[in-house]
Amino acid sequence: MQQPVISVLMMTRNHQAYLEQAVMSVLTQQFTEPFELLIGDDASSDQTLQVAHRLQQQHPEHIRVLHAERNVGITANFLRLVAHARAPHLALLEGDDYWIHPEKLTLQLDLLHRHPEAACVAAATANRTPCLPVKPSYTLRDILRRYPVHTSTLVIRAEHLLTYPRFPDIIGWITMLMGYLVARGSCVVLDLTVSFYRRHEGGLWHNADRLNRLRRSRQCIDALDAYFFHRFTPELSSRELWILGMDQALPQRGRRRHWYQSWTILIGQAPRLLRRAPLGFCLLLASLGFQPLAYITMLLRRRLALGMRLRALVSSAPVPR
Structure with missing residues (x-):
């Protein structure tokens, strides 16, 4: 060979x-x-x-x-x-x-x-x-x-x-x-x-539950922070906030439970994130607080768009003689 x-x-x-x-x-x-x-x-x-x-x-x-x-x-x-x-x-x-x-x-x-x-x-x-x-x-x-x-x-x-x-x-x-x-x-x-990249339920990332994924992400960030003797804490804090922001996105099912759980997660991480990235943490809290309003606005816009389409279809339909 x-x-x-x-x-x-x-x-x-x-x-x-x-x-x-x-x-x-x-x-x-x-x-x-x-x-x-x-x-x-x-x-x-x-x-x-x-x-x-x-x-x-x-x-x-x-x-x-x-x-x-x-x-x-x-x-x-x-x-x-x-x-x-x-x-x-x-x-x-x-x-x-x-x-x-x-x-x-x-x-x-x-x-x-x-x-x-x-x-x-x-x-x-x-x-x-x-x-x-x-x-x-x-x-x-x-x-x-x-x-x-x-x-x-x-x-x-x-x-x-x-x-x-x-x-x-x-x-x-x-x-x-x-x-x-x-x-x-x-x-x-x-x-x-x-x-x-294949997404499937048996995948290492997608098969892990939400809290387990976040816990492992923190372990990864802390290991790198220690390895580099805290010289890149701002970059790793940015990564942590980015991961939490993606995780807050509302799923198709169980939106209310997901939203409440997001608050629990952020409150639990408050001491850590306020010490590492206070401004980023406050912005993440604000985005989570406005999430229900943003969701309701999206639903209203969809209903409005659907109503306009229906009216357009009705007005364009031929009138029977």
């Missing part, structure tokens, strides 16, 4: 319905250099491991499967794949997402070669709202303030992962990874959409 130029690291757990599409999106890349695909199964309880082994048998020249007997968590699963990777470059893809650009690896590696100062390269993702405008490169402050790049777009220089901090193993692992990487070099951006 030739020495690979790039190792694709695919973290998976209970992805039996999606894994084959993810794998084939890697194998069908228009990439002329040697590569390997490492599939790390984190003790799946469905048929994910069987699917991975079947694909390995079909493509033994590219695929290696690593299996955990017990659930180790996504960070440990990722680092286990890093330890087994043989290439100087690492591309990331979780087993429920997939690549949609046939030249993703070629274009991103070319960009990385042209920017020796960069620690990694990213791109755009379909089915995901951008958090920041696309830029030629993202700084550490960009990465800490928002979530500008998705896991499925990353290609990393493996040399930067010879050591890694003991961050908590939680949903926000990719933000902590990006903070660590971009502190060591820039993140250059390929201005193309190269992957598809």
